[in-house]
């Protein structure tokens with residue numbers, strides 16, 4: 001099972017691309033057990049994001065558009081992967097869904113209501129159902145708390161556990177993430193990065209959420225540890241029917257883990273694929289450029305990585321028309337005038353480009 005090793009190598013190759021005249025080739029890999037079940041058909045929609053916009057007011061009172069009219073949906077028990085270069089708005093999108101940032105406009109429909117309208121106790125209760133796993137879980141842990149208290153704190157806060165039940169519950173949660181029950185009396189600093197990430201997942205699981213947002217949750221881990229965490233996430237999804245919003249800069253890993261993939265560029269979703277694989281079916285010029293800019297396992301002789309060139313426009317000054325125009329080889333006059341809407345190319349495949357057919 002070499003995919004995560006390959007993903008890591010792809011990332012390294014992406015990073016060093018500018019100074020590497022020749023690229024190394026890897027053998028095609030076996031399918032990883034963290035791959036999603038391709039036979040899975042879209043089930044019930046569990047979360048629907050409608051025209052979500054988030055603007056930040058930054059220095060000098062200027063408006064920075066981090067998410068621009070984003071519409072998406074996630075299915076129960078499936079993974080919606082979100083990719084795009086750094087700064088394209090992935091974290092802002094999920095943080096706005098979670099109301100860590102107040103939305104500027106739009107709706108997030110969950111259980112039949114717009115959760116962006118929730119306030120006070122209703123908002124607090126809703127937070128039980130959508131949990132987040134961070135890139136650095138230890139930053140969210142109080143280093144003076146033992147593992148069992150970290151794990152059970154959310155349940156105690158919601159009045160769902162008695163003090164006398166802490167030890168048993170902590171052991172149960174640790175078992176879910178394949179950590180020994182004895183870890184309950186440890187402190188997080190005595191655990192490895194992978195073990196702390198398992199702890200973060202167990203804490204997120206404690207409230208039995210329907211949705212878990214993983215924002216670069218595996219990105220800081222060594223590749224072998226990342227592999228195990230991804231396998232754990234897939235197993236938990238199959239057992240508990242959890243929906244993941246999975247953000248990761250590794251396109252290969254997102255493509256493998258996700259049932260649907262959304263590609264973001266400058267705060268916009270420019271492609272959404274519900275069926276098939278992004279690496280094969282991705283059609284938007286930005287998606288194609290992203291795919292060509294990374295190493296892939298089936299390189300043909302003479303084929304090279306083509307780095308994405310050109311600067312991303314400032315989110316403080318979004319261009320009229322297509323957000324990708326300044327970097328697109330296919331750009332024509334209409335692209336500078338009219339912003340392309342996300343439209344359905346084939347069933348379950350949406351692209352925002354005037355020319356992709």
Ligand SMILES: Nc1ncnc2c1ncn2[C@@H]1O[C@H](COP(=O)(O)OP(=O)(O)O)[C@@H](O)[C@H]1O
Nearest residue numbers: 056064066085086087088089090091092093315
């Ligand atoms: N709290 C904030 N205040 C102002 N600007 C922000 C804030 N958070 C993110 N941004 C800006 O929003 C844009 C999207 O950022 P982010 O969502 O973190 O992107 P990504 O997660 O894709 O790397 C960036 O231009 C970033 O600088």
Ligand code: SF4
Nearest residue numbers: 322325328335353354
């Ligand atoms: S709309 Fe025009 S600029 Fe935008 S991606 Fe398509 S061809 Fe390129």
Ligand SMILES: [Mg+2]
Nearest residue numbers: 090091092215
């Ligand atoms: Mg981010």
